[in-house]
Amino acid sequence: MQGNHSSPARMSLKVGRIKSHMSHLTRILGQLAGVPFALLAATVCLAVERAPIDPASVHGRTALDLTEQLARFHLRATQLNDETSSVMFDRYLEALDPSRMFFLDADMQAFEAYRHKLDDFVQDEDTSPAFEIFNTLLDRQAARFEWLIDRIANHWDEFDFATDETLAIDRSEAPWAVSINALDALWDKRLKATIIDGKLSGESDEEIRERLLKRYRNSLSRLSRYNAQDVFSVFVNAYASWLDPHTAYLSPPAFENFHINMSQSLEGIGAVLSEEDDYVRIQRVLPGSPASKSGKLVPNTSILAVGQGSDGALIDVVGWRIDDVVKLIRGPRDSIVRLKVRAPKVEAQTSPLEVLIVRNRIELEEQVATGELIEFEHAGRTRRMGLIEVSSFYADYEHNRTSSGDVERLVAELALKGAEGFVIDLRNNGGGLLQEANRLAGLFIDEGPIVQVKEQRKRPYTHIDRNRGLIWDGPLAVLVNRLSASASEIFAAAIQDYGRGIIIGERTYGKGTIQELVPLDHGQIKLTQGKFYRISGMSTQHDGVTPDIEFPQSFDPEEVGESARDTALPSDSIERTQYSHSRQVEALAPILRDSHQQRSQQDPDFLYVEDMASLARELKGRTHLSLNLETRQSEKDAIDAQRLEIENRLRTAKGEAPLTSLDELYDTTHGLATTEEDASEEEDEDPFVVEAMRVLADFAALSTQLLAATEKGAS
Numbered sequence: 001m002q003g004n005h006s007s008p009a010r011m012s013l014k015v016g017r018i019k020s021h022m023s024h025l026t027r028i029l030g031q032l033a034g035v036p037f038a039l040l041a042a043t044v045c046l047a048v049e050r051a052p053i054d055p056a057s058v059h060g061r062t063a064l065d066l067t068e069q070l071a072r073f074h075l076r077a078t079q080l081n082d083e084t085s086s087v088m089f090d091r092y093l094e095a096l097d098p099s100r101m102f103f104l105d106a107d108m109q110a111f112e113a114y115r116h117k118l119d120d121f122v123q124d125e126d127t128s129p130a131f132e133i134f135n136t137l138l139d140r141q142a143a144r145f146e147w148l149i150d151r152i153a154n155h156w157d158e159f160d161f162a163t164d165e166t167l168a169i170d171r172s173e174a175p176w177a178v179s180i181n182a183l184d185a186l187w188d189k190r191l192k193a194t195i196i197d198g199k200l201s202g203e204s205d206e207e208i209r210e211r212l213l214k215r216y217r218n219s220l221s222r223l224s225r226y227n228a229q230d231v232f233s234v235f236v237n238a239y240a241s242w243l244d245p246h247t248a249y250l251s252p253p254a255f256e257n258f259h260i261n262m263s264q265s266l267e268g269i270g271a272v273l274s275e276e277d278d279y280v281r282i283q284r285v286l287p288g289s290p291a292s293k294s295g296k297l298v299p300n301t302s303i304l305a306v307g308q309g310s311d312g313a314l315i316d317v318v319g320w321r322i323d324d325v326v327k328l329i330r331g332p333r334d335s336i337v338r339l340k341v342r343a344p345k346v347e348a349q350t351s352p353l354e355v356l357i358v359r360n361r362i363e364l365e366e367q368v369a370t371g372e373l374i375e376f377e378h379a380g381r382t383r384r385m386g387l388i389e390v391s392s393f394y395a396d397y398e399h400n401r402t403s404s405g406d407v408e409r410l411v412a413e414l415a416l417k418g419a420e421g422f423v424i425d426l427r428n429n430g431g432g433l434l435q436e437a438n439r440l441a442g443l444f445i446d447e448g449p450i451v452q453v454k455e456q457r458k459r460p461y462t463h464i465d466r467n468r469g470l471i472w473d474g475p476l477a478v479l480v481n482r483l484s485a486s487a488s489e490i491f492a493a494a495i496q497d498y499g500r501g502i503i504i505g506e507r508t509y510g511k512g513t514i515q516e517l518v519p520l521d522h523g524q525i526k527l528t529q530g531k532f533y534r535i536s537g538m539s540t541q542h543d544g545v546t547p548d549i550e551f552p553q554s555f556d557p558e559e560v561g562e563s564a565r566d567t568a569l570p571s572d573s574i575e576r577t578q579y580s581h582s583r584q585v586e587a588l589a590p591i592l593r594d595s596h597q598q599r600s601q602q603d604p605d606f607l608y609v610e611d612m613a614s615l616a617r618e619l620k621g622r623t624h625l626s627l628n629l630e631t632r633q634s635e636k637d638a639i640d641a642q643r644l645e646i647e648n649r650l651r652t653a654k655g656e657a658p659l660t661s662l663d664e665l666y667d668t669t670h671g672l673a674t675t676e677e678d679a680s681e682e683e684d685e686d687p688f689v690v691e692a693m694r695v696l697a698d699f700a701a702l703s704t705q706l707l708a709a710t711e712k713g714a715s
Helices: 008-014 017-030 037-049 057-073 082-096 105-114 118-123 128-154 180-200 205-225 228-243 252-263 290-294 322-329 403-416 434-442 487-498 584-600 604-620 629-653 662-670 676-682 687-714
Strands: 166-168 248-250 271-276 279-285 302-308 314-316 336-342 353-358 370-378 381-389 422-425 448-455 461-465 476-480 502-505 513-519 524-533 624-626
Touching (some): 082 105, 082 118, 082 128, 105 128, 118 128, 128 205, 271 322, 279 290, 302 322, 370 403, 403 422, 403 434, 422 687, 434 448, 434 487, 476 487, 476 687, 487 502, 502 584, 502 687, 584 687, 604 687, 629 662
Parallel strands (some): 381 422
Antiparallel strands (some): 166 624, 248 524, 271 279, 279 302, 302 314, 302 336, 336 353, 370 381, 448 461, 448 524, 513 524
8 A cells, every 4th residue: 555654653653763662661551450560660670671673774675675576576476565564464473473472462453553554664665663563572571571480480389280271282373362461371371381391301390490480581681682683584584484485585694594504514413493483493404414314303393402512401492592592503513412302293292302413514425325235035036126315416516526427326336236226215305406306317218308497477498308318227216205305306206207217105395496596785585486397287386296106104294395384385287398108107006006005014114103193193183281280191191101002013023122111212212322333323224215125126027027018919
């Protein structure tokens, strides 16, 4: 909406930030009915002592520049208007208070004046409404942390853990609290849940009390560290991320961190982090990194505490800023960092684990393709198959090393050793260079299109393998999982569309979009400006690549993958391109699935994955948390018993002695090795690789029979 901006909210800002802040403070005081005088005084003191954060002039120019660049180049090409202003408004408030535990309904009513005005402010290079809202949040948080400190320090004995109260696990759609007293009641429940969690983890009351006092005192002190750049980044990213999950504003410091992650030269653990509610979570684990080698850190894992060395004190990081957590985790090469973590999305229902990781520099050598010849008995004969692991699509032109070149060399070496077929393992491969995915696919097809690309307002264009011939024309399989993304999906889709090999594993991630960096007046914008399309015309976006032979899901697709992101672009299609397609996989797939099902139903490792996934679904289905200690203890005991039963079923099937408690499992599984030699001793045979090899062996045998039958019919 365009106009003269004569709304009361806009006019209040024109008379100056001091008056606006005092007006807001008056609104706070009007809502504090029933709050103890000492707490009221503390709240007023904090509000006066902490000066409000004001925008810099560069922020207004950058916000306008950002929205104009998104309108010009983003695939959705959305214009800034009243409708998008409303979206920006909602997403900003969601980013600031996702669980609706700080703002009041009265705050929402006051902010509502900005719902359809943010576009006007941005077009006037004015970001002051975002700062007014953020300053309100800081006031609310300061008062709340003071209340929590007082509650823990002076009213600990008042907590009653014998009541039948419950706490809603997800409050994202809950109504806003109508008063401070209503928020007090919510936070009292949340505090009880946190205390119960500590009790169930074996902490004493004094340990819990000390930890929580330190947590909220730290949270209170960190409020003064927010600056104008922090506020601006949250505000513009609320809008940018609405367009799609991969579009983001990068401030100058964030851009520097982005370059560090892309160059993978950081001495640390090799994990990309994100922030959600009070938790810093693992968003992605870099292949070949210490975090990847640990085998324990998966997407959406929450980091609860960080410790230095093998026995340094664990520092509680719940509620910390992400950059502060990153500083704790980073460190010199060969030093030890310990993370206290909890499994994805079930924070209140599972016990935390301690993971020990040796920091290291993530080098290209750690990510290069590797290969081995695997010999095994199958269907009454000895089979030899090559396994080639490709953890990323890389190119180091300085040292003349590429993923496609390394795979070509490995295939030749293993073929000379008698490999009858190859499994290309792309599990956990998050992608890399598009040209390398094209070249790798070209090694296994005899020239032709590999992938189509469609950008905004442009006709699709096709990446083509123009090299005649292929390095291997025999049996081929591609092993994928939910973390196989982007370039991995391009390769797997091409192999599947040509019918060149069989795709095995889980449905892939579903990232079929292309991003580019555009410089702004202050910082950069990483925006989505195109999509990948299969040569069949379908997109890998959102839906990923569906395997011909599906394995049990190691990752919950509702939590991990493009389809789990609320603003993910949809899947669509364009016109298919011309290519040849073998029907061999389609013809043999039903037989291969039957054989696989018969084996997997008897395979203890596959049954174990299914059982663990079933338990995770059960836990995730719970909407409320009991605040009765006895009930929670019973629930924990039941969950532990289920876990123990599942673990012992696997151990018994493998001829191992059963465990008497989960403590023994944590000692052997989660007391992680500190050296690669120790880690290698702990590695078991990968059941998914074993089964992929058996599927490939079946495919090879059936292909031979089909060829013989075809030749006989032709004669």
